[in-house]
Amino acid sequence: DGGITQSPKYLFRKEGQNVTLSCEQNLNHDAMYWYRQDPGQGLRLIYYSQIVNDFQKGDIAEGYSVSREKKESFPLTVTSAQKNPTAFYLCASSIGGGTEQFFGPGTRLTVL
């Protein structure tokens, strides 16, 4: 079955620690995205990647980093520089820009 997986579903970390969220897709999509969702808020774009070995900052990239070494994978690192990291993180992919985005199940990160 094709789809997007994110792991883990729930993640807890101590303040000051970096943490990496996994996102894998087997849809053969070129484009991948990371969004953050806070209660009562829409999805805000953190980073996106149009193709392997290339990525661009979204609206709220500060305190986050990404890599795109493989087409299937787009991990997101939440660094200690991110001042308010507790949120629901969603990964998505699409065939290309402007087409329907398919979302993973999300990772809920809580900083203690």
Next chain:
Amino acid sequence: GQNIDQPTEMTATEGAIVQINCTYQTSGFNGLFWYQQHAGEAPTFLSYNVLDGLEEKGRFSSFLSRSKGYSYLLLKELQMKDSASYLCAVKNSGYALNFGKGTSLLVTP
């Protein structure tokens, strides 16, 4: 820049029809998407409009007027499982989508 507005909350009765509006202002427009999101889950695609007019898909329809910067999602024969957030997203000349804050719909018996 981009500004997308949707009502925060709506309530409707099972079996009824509800219309969720979305207005947007954008420097460039290349399509509008509607997604459904149940609490704690991923958004799922409902519809896509790039030309003016109505797109119908089963119980759900979506309308777009580019000149007015306006779209709506129409849900017919409401069911309890339709209780969810509905997200309007606009694609401009860039690569990613810009999402509104979503409309939380509660369907009551």
